[in-house]
Structure formats: C-alpha cells, structure tokens
Amino acid sequence: MGVYSSPEGPVFFVNDHKMLFSDPAWRVSVHKKMDVNEVFFAGLTKGDLAFEYSVVELDPLDPWSEEEFDDFYIWLTKKRNNREFIDIWTDVV
Numbered sequence: 001m002g003v004y005s006s007p008e009g010p011v012f013f014v015n016d017h018k019m020l021f022s023d024p025a026w027r028v029s030v031h032k033k034m035d036v037n038e039v040f041f042a043g044l045t046k047g048d049l050a051f052e053y054s055v056v057e058l059d060p061l062d063p064w065s066e067e068e069f070d071d072f073y074i075w076l077t078k079k080r081n082n083r084e085f086i087d088i089w090t091d092v093v
Contacts, residue, residue, distance in 0.1 A: 003076070003089070010089035012076070017045045021079075021086055028080060030073050039073040 001014050003021075010021045019026050026043035033052070041049040056071040079085040 005089040005091050007091045007093045009086050010079075014041075014044060014046070014049070019044070021081075021089075028073070028076050030071075030077055037071070037073065 003010050003012050005011075006020075008020055008022075011018050012021060012026070013019070026041065028042075029040050031038045031040070032055075035055060036052045037055055038050060038052045053073070058070060
C-alpha cells in the first residue's frame with residue numbers, strides 16, 4: 001500500500017491494484033478510537049477494506065512531528081483532494 005507520482009497525477013495502490021487520486025470512485029476515512037485508529041477504504045477495485053492499527057506515537061523531540069504527516073492513513077485523507085499535492089505529484093512528461 002502506498003502512493004507514487006505519475007503523468008496522470010498521484011496514484012494510490014494496494015498490491016497490484018492502482019487508483020488515481022482524482023478518481024472519485026474510491027475514498028478513505030480514519031476513525032479515531034481510544035488506543036487504535038480504524039482506516040476504511042471504500043470503492044477499491046477488490047472491494048472495501050477496513051482495519052485497525054496502533055495510534056502513531058509522535059516524537060516529542062521533533063518539532064515537525066505531527067499526526068497529519070507521521071500517520072500515513074491520516075496523511076492520505078488530508079492529501080486525497082488537495083490540489084497543490086496533486087499538482088506536485090504529477091510528473092511532467
């Protein structure tokens with residue numbers, strides 16, 4: 001699971017299944033619970049996907065340590081429809 005740049009814009013992938021960020025067919029959300037977070041992906045080519053994961057521990061000595069950047073799934077929800085991010089992750093051919 002990850003994200004990479006392409007000429008069409010950023011691509012989110014799960015194993016060998018790829019989806020453009022600009023494709024409205026899929027969406028992602030994170031639900032915070034006490035000691036875990038739950039991420040939910042809807043509209044993926046192989047069906048919906050949900051799982052819990054441990055809350056990311058922020059580094060108290062790193063002034064740049066923020067949940068929005070250190071937690072991949074929260075980062076993904078924030079960048080999913082961010083025009084500036086999409087432009088930066090679009091390769092110029």
